[in-house]
Amino acid sequence: MTEKIQRILSDSKGARWTALFIVAFTMMTGYFITDVMSPLEVLLDKPVAAGGLGWTSDDYGFFAGSYGLINVFLLMLFFGGIILDKMGIRFTGIMACGLMVIGVFIKYYGVTGDFGDSRFTLSFVNFSLPMSAAVASLGFAIFGVGCEICGITVSKIITKWFTGHELALAMGIQVALARLGTAGAMMGALPFAKAFGGKVGAPVLLGLVLLVIGFLSFIVYTVMDKKLDKSVEEAKGEKEFEKEKETLDEETDDDFHFRDLKYIFSNPGFWCICLLCLLFYSGVFPFLKFATKLMIANYGVSEDMAGSIPSLIPFGTLLLTPLFGSLYDRIGKGATLMLIGSAMLAAVHFIFAIHILPYGWFAVIIMIILGVAFSLVPSAMWPSVPKIIPMKLLGSAYAIIFYIQNIGLALVPMFIGKVNGADPSYTTSMSIFCGFGVAAVVISLLLIAVDKKKHYGLQDANIKK
Numbered sequence: 001m002t003e004k005i006q007r008i009l010s011d012s013k014g015a016r017w018t019a020l021f022i023v024a025f026t027m028m029t030g031y032f033i034t035d036v037m038s039p040l041e042v043l044l045d046k047p048v049a050a051g052g053l054g055w056t057s058d059d060y061g062f063f064a065g066s067y068g069l070i071n072v073f074l075l076m077l078f079f080g081g082i083i084l085d086k087m088g089i090r091f092t093g094i095m096a097c098g099l100m101v102i103g104v105f106i107k108y109y110g111v112t113g114d115f116g117d118s119r120f121t122l123s124f125v126n127f128s129l130p131m132s133a134a135v136a137s138l139g140f141a142i143f144g145v146g147c148e149i150c151g152i153t154v155s156k157i158i159t160k161w162f163t164g165h166e167l168a169l170a171m172g173i174q175v176a177l178a179r180l181g182t183a184g185a186m187m188g189a190l191p192f193a194k195a196f197g198g199k200v201g202a203p204v205l206l207g208l209v210l211l212v213i214g215f216l217s218f219i220v221y222t223v224m225d226k227k228l229d230k231s232v233e234e235a236k237g238e239k240e241f242e243k244e245k246e247t248l249d250e251e252t253d254d255d256f257h258f259r260d261l262k263y264i265f266s267n268p269g270f271w272c273i274c275l276l277c278l279l280f281y282s283g284v285f286p287f288l289k290f291a292t293k294l295m296i297a298n299y300g301v302s303e304d305m306a307g308s309i310p311s312l313i314p315f316g317t318l319l320l321t322p323l324f325g326s327l328y329d330r331i332g333k334g335a336t337l338m339l340i341g342s343a344m345l346a347a348v349h350f351i352f353a354i355h356i357l358p359y360g361w362f363a364v365i366i367m368i369i370l371g372v373a374f375s376l377v378p379s380a381m382w383p384s385v386p387k388i389i390p391m392k393l394l395g396s397a398y399a400i401i402f403y404i405q406n407i408g409l410a411l412v413p414m415f416i417g418k419v420n421g422a423d424p425s426y427t428t429s430m431s432i433f434c435g436f437g438v439a440a441v442v443i444s445l446l447l448i449a450v451d452k453k454k455h456y457g458l459q460d461a462n463i464k465k
């Protein structure tokens with residue numbers, strides 16, 4: 001048995017963890033860019049004459065939501081999943097990294113180019129943006145396609161290497177490293193911009209450089225991926241081994257058929273996870289985009305410190321996501337972890353909405369609780385997908401989940417930007433975020449019931465003893 005187990009590369013602990021850290025680094029650089037502009041709203045809305053870009057909160061909301069625009073309206077994420085299952089990990093990953101780099105390049109041009117007073121206007125829908133916001137949004141939307149496709153590719157990579165091993169821990173560590181990227185952006189972007197004379201372009205350029213390094217590290221990963229496939233092929237030659245590693249063998253890309261997608265679409269557990277993902281993430285990522293200004297407006301935090309408080313959310317998740325992932329691996333109870341996380345999300349936003357204790361220290365406590373919620377749900381949700389969906393459809397399944405999630409990531413910030421313009425007290429926007437939390441609780445309960453009925457094993461441990 002031991003002899004057989006060592007026949008494929010992913011059975012080597014060193015190899016699979018090396019693969020994980022390489023691709024997690026690529027994702028981390030993507031996450032840095034995703035949030036690098038979040039703490040900069042205070043610079044963006046300054047008039048052009050004062051060194052800002054003259055964006056309104058509505059313009060900023062549009063920009064923040066543009067991340068998901070192409071993914072959602074051009075169905076790019078949906079196609080990305082199919083490309084992943086059809087063309088394989090290496091091709092898709094490189095394509096995704098390339099898109100990210102192109103997108104950030106355009107975004108950088110958007111925030112540094114001299115556009116004067118020119119505006120981008122679509123008069124038939126009464127839509128108008130400063131040209132800088134329009135160009136930056138275009139770049140961010142292209143980047144969003146790359147980043148999301150890279151996300152599903154990395155999920156499939158982790159499943160490929162870690163199935164039957166420490167799957168949830170590995171996914172937890174990947175997410176934790178991604179959060180390090182978010183935290184770095186939230187904490188560092190504003191001071192970095194100020195160090196360069198308040199120039200918004202400086203942290204974006206830093207992100208671009210990091211992203212190129214992330215791209216190079218993905219290219220290094222493709223070498224490992226080739227080696228893993230080769231070792232699987234060699235092992236396949238031995239009959240008795242073939243059966244044992246059935247799950248990994250299914251990864252061969254020729255096995256994907258469009259007709260199999262109906263297996264995904266007719267799966268109730270899958271739909272529960274999709275909805276939960278949409279609701280939960282709509283209550284977190286879009287909130288992060290506005291949290292810095294919320295700290296200044298409602299908790300009296302200074303401009304320089306304001307980005308540090310929301311950055312506690314990703315920082316908190318650094319340790320907790322792998323911890324909860326490892327708990328799920330060993331003890332199970334994945335669906336319960338999701339329920340608890342959703343309930344915490346609802347409670348936190350309720351507290352923000354009712355404005356009690358408007359002090360910085362209290363905001364810190366609430367952010368830490370949100371950080372725990374933001375560890376619980378992802379650490380259990382993502383490793384639960386392979387329990388519901390077979391490996392050969394996993395790329396498409398993650399893509400559909402990300403697709404539905406992107407509807408929230410695109411529309412919620414745009415909507416919240418408008419809401420904050422109309423109600424700067426944040427009561428309305430935080431009540432909306434609280435509503436997402438409550439709905440996530442309902443879906444988590446439904447998921448527990450469906451799991452009981454269909455025996456997906458969401459409450460079971462991942463590590464096979």
Ligand SMILES: C[C@H](N)C(=O)N[C@@H](CCCCN)C(=O)O
Pocket residue numbers: 148151154155171175178281378382402405
């Ligand atoms: C933004 C992206 N679509 C997303 O949801 N990312 C997740 C991590 C997904 C990892 C799946 N193995 C996140 O929590 O950041």
